Amino acid sequence: QSVLTQPPSASGTPGQRVTISCSGSSSNIGSNNVYWYQQLPGTAPKLLIYRNNQRPSGVPDRFSGSKSGTSAPLAISGLRSEDEADYYCAAWDDSLRGVVFGGGTKLTVL
Amino acid sequence: QVQLQESGPGLVKPSETLSLTCTVSGGSISNYYWSWIRQPPGKGLEWIGNIYYSGGTNYNPSLKNRVTISVDTSKNQFSLKLSSVTAADTAVYYCARGAGGVSNFDYWGQGTLVTVSS
Numbered sequence: 001q002s003v004l005t006q007p008p009s010a011s012g013t014p015g016q017r018v019t020i021s022c023s024g025s026s027s028n029i030g031s032n033n034v035y036w037y038q039q040l041p042g043t044a045p046k047l048l049i050y051r052n053n054q055r056p057s058g059v060p061d062r063f064s065g066s067k068s069g070t071s072a073p074l075a076i077s078g079l080r081s082e083d084e085a086d087y088y089c090a091a092w093d094d095s096l097r098g099v100v101f102g103g104g105t106k107l108t109v110l
Numbered sequence: 111q112v113q114l115q116e117s118g119p120g121l122v123k124p125s126e127t128l129s130l131t132c133t134v135s136g137g138s139i140s141n142y143y144w145s146w147i148r149q150p151p152g153k154g155l156e157w158i159g160n161i162y163y164s165g166g167t168n169y170n171p172s173l174k175n176r177v178t179i180s181v182d183t184s185k186n187q188f189s190l191k192l193s194s195v196t197a198a199d200t201a202v203y204y205c206a207r208g209a210g211g212v213s214n215f216d217y218w219g220q221g222t223l224v225t226v227s228s
Binding site: 032033046050051097098101102103104 | 145154155156157159160168169170171204210211212213214215216218219220221
């Protein structure tokens with residue numbers, strides 16, 4: 001059972017907009033920045049979103065993050081086949097004094 | 111370009127100690143947090159712990175009694191020791207850099223599979 005809650009799967013067709021939810025509590029998302037990672041099959045995770053809504057250089061603006069209270073969804077617009085991957089949210093937890101991850105969401109592009 | 115490379119045995123016997131080293135190249139180990147993260151086959155990511163370049167550490171409470179992370183700034187390396195391993199510790203182990211935030215893992219190693227088996 002992960003501290004941050006994500007749906008195990010999500011799907012969409014090319015061109016669609018998909019949202020992946022990440023839910024936590026006041027000790028993690030509610031009081032700290034949220035980060036999103038994309039893991040393509042067989043590769044190491046890659047930073048996708050930092051500090052809730054910032055994109056590293058090279059990440060398309062089709063990916064956007066936001067945060068409200070203890071929830072932090074990731075939105076992907078103009079879905080493409082290469083977006084098929086596992087997505088993880090992460091945040092520092094003040095109570096646990098450690099980094100916590102969501103369980104991951106497998107995105108399928110139909 | 112910063113690169114991280116994990117190294118260590120790919121097979122560890124139950125009850126023994128897993129030892130891995132992460133070598134950082136293309137940049138300094140100073141002024142950053144350095145983490146170990148693992149992923150059991152077919153499962154999600156689990157943060158093991160981190161170390162600041164000056165030596166301060168944080169560990170996952172569920173692993174705290176078995177984990178030691180250390181840093182060698184002269185070699186631009188940091189290391190993981192996980193004691194009393196069981197089959198549940200079989201995973202791909204990643205090292206990662208935390209920049210501008212403990213959870214901001216901007217560079218990752220490629221990962222190394224460690225199997226616990228007799």
